[in-house]
Amino acid sequence: MNDEQKRQEIGQFLRSRRLRLTPQSAGLQHADFTRRRTKGLRREEVAALAGISLPWYTSLEQGRDINVSDEVLDSLARVLRLNGDERKHLYLLARPPRTASNQDSDQPIVSDSLKYLLDQMPSCPAYISDSKMNVLAWNPLASSVFGSFGTADSRECNMIWRMYMLPSYRTMFIGWEDLAGSLLGHFRAMYTRHIEDPWYTEFIEEMSEGSAEFAARWGNYEVGCISQLPRVIVHPRAGLLNLSTHLFPVHDSSCQFLNVFTPDLQDGSVERLATLAEESKSKQTVTI
The missing domain is CATH 1.10.260.40 (lambda repressor-like DNA-binding domains)
Structure with a gap:
């Protein structure tokens, strides 16, 4: 830009x-x-x-x-x-940053230590995302809860695309409108920090053409530094899952974030999430 x-x-x-x-x-x-x-x-x-x-x-x-x-x-x-x-x-x-993001294609996408960390959280869905809100790596439980994240060349690995383009997400997430707005506000903040990257311009144009709701919300200019709204999900197999969101920036030059979702301790979400965890035990941590 x-x-x-x-x-x-x-x-x-x-x-x-x-x-x-x-x-x-x-x-x-x-x-x-x-x-x-x-x-x-x-x-x-x-x-x-x-x-x-x-x-x-x-x-x-x-x-x-x-x-x-x-x-x-x-x-x-x-x-x-x-x-x-x-x-x-x-x-x-x-006062935009004077240096552009150094997250290049030849840089390791997710470190081995972060992959190991994902392996150590079998009871909580967790994934690693980047400044574009692409999901780069995840544990099996995250895939069980949120659905397949697709492949590296697929838009399915992008959380903004998923929220606005997957019909299943509109019915799965209780309070979809608030969550979709919060995530878009976070995306806008990331866009501002990496405003020189042409990927954002192309993605925003693509989303605006594909989703009238995205285009309207983008025009309304929602801004938020970090989206930490809970994910309240009506899961097709597990039922109601009330998940708190925890977002941890990775303190290196990768512009990556660790996203961890913990269940409500009082409403039965722990037990229902454990059911999904049992299903995903045999799966290995998936990375792109």
Whole structure:
């Protein structure tokens, strides 16, 4: 992604946050509502509240090449009522990493130590994912719970693709809408951190063409640093599984995450998950 595309991304984010605010929520109790053709704050209102000029803010939202100070970013975050994740996202857009991700094709995908770790968790579904939310390795129980992850050349190994393109996931996950939005917010944060990687642009275009719901949610610009919502599943063989989500970043240069799902200790999920674990004992840890 070139510099112009980065600036366009900042403009899209600011515009989405400006339009979700009402004058009342921004403290403009005496604003004129009769002449408004669109919802949300006007550009001049954001500029006035942030203490910057209208032409300057307009240029920023239109993706023009201008420098932004930390003070201005702080003011915009305050005026637009950004939460912690959104504030980090704004700073990442304005101050993108100077070095691109070094996760190249010739780099070992998953280390032997991580594969060994997956082997040591036969009672909890677990997998390793990357910054693109591709599942790179998993234990047998993860496959039993979430279904086959496909092969290296298949979109089935991508969690965003699975959430929006697999009809079975919509019925399997209780609270699918909240989970799908949370995962997409996490994906957007990863996209911001690796904004130079053309893989994201291609994938987003593909998903937008294949799923109207993905396209609408992507346009709404959901942002979240880490998705840790529980997975509440109606499993076709085990029944109800209430799983807590634990996401651990791997502290090396691989941009990988260990995802572990633990069952609720009170509602019978432990026993039901153990049933699936018995089925998967004979299987070996699968890697791509």
